[in-house]
Amino acid sequence: xTEVTQTPKHLVMGMTNKKSLKCEQHMGHRAMYxxxxxxxxxxxxxxxxxxxxxxxxxxxxxxxxxxxxxSSLLNLHLHALQPEDSALYLCASSPDPGQGGEKLFFGSGTxxxxx
Amino acid sequence: xxQGEEDPQALSIQEGENATxxxxxxxxxxxxxxxxxxxxxxxxxxxxxxxxxxxxxxGRLRVTLDTSKKSSSLLxxxxxxxxxxxxxxxxxxxxxxxxxxxxxSLTVIP
Numbered sequence: 001x002t003e004v005t006q007t008p009k010h011l012v013m014g015m016t017n018k019k020s021l022k023c024e025q026h027m028g029h030r031a032m033y034x035x036x037x038x039x040x041x042x043x044x045x046x047x048x049x050x051x052x053x054x055x056x057x058x059x060x061x062x063x064x065x066x067x068x069x070x071s072s073l074l075n076l077h078l079h080a081l082q083p084e085d086s087a088l089y090l091c092a093s094s095p096d097p098g099q100g101g102e103k104l105f106f107g108s109g110t111x112x113x114x115x
Numbered sequence: 116x117x118q119g120e121e122d123p124q125a126l127s128i129q130e131g132e133n134a135t136x137x138x139x140x141x142x143x144x145x146x147x148x149x150x151x152x153x154x155x156x157x158x159x160x161x162x163x164x165x166x167x168x169x170x171x172x173x174g175r176l177r178v179t180l181d182t183s184k185k186s187s188s189l190l191x192x193x194x195x196x197x198x199x200x201x202x203x204x205x206x207x208x209x210x211x212x213x214x215x216x217x218x219x220s221l222t223v224i225p
Contacts, residue, residue: 004157031211033213040220041218042203042215042216042217042218043158043203043215045212045213045214048211048212050211055211056211056212088155090157090158092157092158092213094211102145102146102148102163102207102209102213103148103160103163104148104150104158104160104205104213105160106157106158106159107157108156108157109155109156109157111155
């Protein structure tokens with residue numbers, strides 16, 4: 001299984017809602033990532049988990065809350081978002097660097113619209 | 116953060132022609148990767164070149180790396196309509212942080 005699965009594919013939420021994005025991989029990868037991508041822009045790194053611990057937070061607002069319940073799962077909890085947070089949210093995973101693991105495997109993304 | 120900058124921003128060619136896009140970066144790297152993204156989808160890894168390599172091939176792809184100029188190029192030969200996508204470089208320092216360049220939008224006209 002070489003897939004990263006993201007759910008849901010599309011999400012519409014109001015500014016007062018709480019929702020979660022989910023990401024799953026069964027490749028035994030020990031690093032998992034969240035990226036945010038606005039239209040016609042490159043993906044922007046948000047968070048990195050390494051061995052289930054948060055290792056990088058790119059100064060992301062606290063209305064985005066990541067969680068890594070185990071080595072296969074990554075969640076992104078959303079609360080009180082703003083319309084400008086509307087974007088494609090991409091999850092990725094990679095084997096641990098040092099084992100030839102620099103290659104990223106991406107999911108298809110969740111297209112989020114905040115109304 | 117290590118981020119690349121691609122040029123051109125957009126490229127339009129006829130099917131069968133070659134497409135070349137370039138990536139420049141600012142600091143020392145351990146490797147540099149290229150990814151493709153079809154509209155609204157996730158990125159797909161194309162090729163990785165390490166800092167001690169000068170050229171690498173994979174099918175119709177050829178990547179070069181010039182660490183003295185801090186630049187890399189991606190050549191797609193005999194392009195096809197299915198190659199229409201955005202292409203991003205990602206200079207890497209060997210760690211867990213991957214930052215993508217500004218991207219080149221390639222359109223291959225059938």
